[in-house]
Amino acid sequence: MPKFMVEWNLPKDLTKDKYMAKKVKSLDIYPKIPECKWESTFLADDMSKCYCVYDAPDEETVRKAREMVQAKVDLLATVDEITPDSLEEERDAESAE
Numbered sequence: 001m002p003k004f005m006v007e008w009n010l011p012k013d014l015t016k017d018k019y020m021a022k023k024v025k026s027l028d029i030y031p032k033i034p035e036c037k038w039e040s041t042f043l044a045d046d047m048s049k050c051y052c053v054y055d056a057p058d059e060e061t062v063r064k065a066r067e068m069v070q071a072k073v074d075l076l077a078t079v080d081e082i083t084p085d086s087l088e089e090e091r092d093a094e095s096a097e
Contacts, residue, residue, distance in 0.1 A: 004056055008071060008073065010048060014047060016043070025069075026069040035056060036054055036055070036056040038052065038054055040052070041053075
């Protein structure tokens with residue numbers, strides 16, 4: 001399934017406590033959209049942005065999930081995850097050829 005990253009420019013008046021309370025409430029909403037799996041969120045220390053990672057079949061499903069949790073989408077991109085493990089696997093596959 002494709003992986004997507006959402007960038008959201010957070011409102012200037014949003015505190016970390018308010019953000020976290022909203023995020024906790026979303027735990028009850030995401031299961032209602034089983035085709036869209038929220039994987040993780042990265043929150044900027046200065047509370048200017050957050051970046052959320054999802055597994056979903058398409059962009060429309062991610063946008064639907066964001067609407068349901070009342071969170072904006074300022075940028076939505078399909079992404080490939082590159083990890084040390086995936087690089088090791090790629091290097092090992094190239095060596096085997």
